[in-house]
Amino acid sequence: MELQIVFGVLMASIVATLTVPSTAEEVSDCRVELGMRSGAIHDQQISASSFYGPGWEARHARVDGRYAWRPAQRHRHEWLAVDLGRTVNITGVMTQGHLSYESPRRPYYLKRFELDFKTQYDEEWTSYKIDGKDITFDGNNDTGTVVTNILPEPVLATALRFHPAGWHSNGFALRVEILGCSLSVPSSEPPSPIATTTVPPFPAKTTHAAGRAEGTTVHDSSAWTMGFQGERE
Numbered sequence: 001m002e003l004q005i006v007f008g009v010l011m012a013s014i015v016a017t018l019t020v021p022s023t024a025e026e027v028s029d030c031r032v033e034l035g036m037r038s039g040a041i042h043d044q045q046i047s048a049s050s051f052y053g054p055g056w057e058a059r060h061a062r063v064d065g066r067y068a069w070r071p072a073q074r075h076r077h078e079w080l081a082v083d084l085g086r087t088v089n090i091t092g093v094m095t096q097g098h099l100s101y102e103s104p105r106r107p108y109y110l111k112r113f114e115l116d117f118k119t120q121y122d123e124e125w126t127s128y129k130i131d132g133k134d135i136t137f138d139g140n141n142d143t144g145t146v147v148t149n150i151l152p153e154p155v156l157a158t159a160l161r162f163h164p165a166g167w168h169s170n171g172f173a174l175r176v177e178i179l180g181c182s183l184s185v186p187s188s189e190p191p192s193p194i195a196t197t198t199v200p201p202f203p204a205k206t207t208h209a210a211g212r213a214e215g216t217t218v219h220d221s222s223a224w225t226m227g228f229q230g231e232r233e
């Protein structure tokens, strides 16, 4: 009896964390939406450095949602974090701005951003780098278009964090989705700690456009060395 209940709860939570892939191609490419849009990623898994006021909380940072996250300040030190609750193969991110409900309505969007990652075994965040240089992604040029950035190399991580690097003169609001899939070989071993770099509170940023708008082909980046790779095979 009790066992059945436990099993039922377990099944319910498994079903709740599954997202339905749209096409077979997305599955084989490991580009399934991980649940910001669908709600499979819960409000408590989304956090931020601050929020501007009521209606702008981090939990609203969902692609195509009615509201969005907007920080208290237009500043590089603000961030939006999503905790996936398990280590996932992350292959891309989608971003979208927001047209506010103020009168007059105002556009807010992030033109450029950077990413940090960590696993559940890491204390510190690691910034996403190529050849030791922080990568800056091209974000949005308007409030409504969803822009997809495919990571030049996938990352095995439990959580990720978006950092603003450039924005509309009004400031920025953000709605996001994370693309990826479960690990092909589930591991019971902790991965080795992520590389070396910890992120200082006000990092000196290098600007290096890597990601582009939707439809851009993925770079061949065999020169990549991220601490996330290679421990799972």
Ligand SMILES: *[C@@H]1O[C@H](CO)[C@@H](O)[C@H](O)[C@H]1NC(C)=O
Pocket: 028, 029, 030, 089, 091, 154, 156, 182, 183, 184, 185, 232
């Ligand atoms: C992550 O996804 C990429 C792209 O599909 C794939 O090549 C890679 O093997 C995956 N890694 C793991 C550990 O599942």
Ligand SMILES: *[C@@H]1O[C@H](CO)[C@@H](O)[C@H](O)[C@H]1NC(C)=O
Pocket: 138, 139, 140, 141, 147, 212, 213, 214
């Ligand atoms: C936004 O504008 C910049 C600068 O013109 C351009 O490089 C970028 O590709 C544009 N992004 C999109 C999604 O159109």
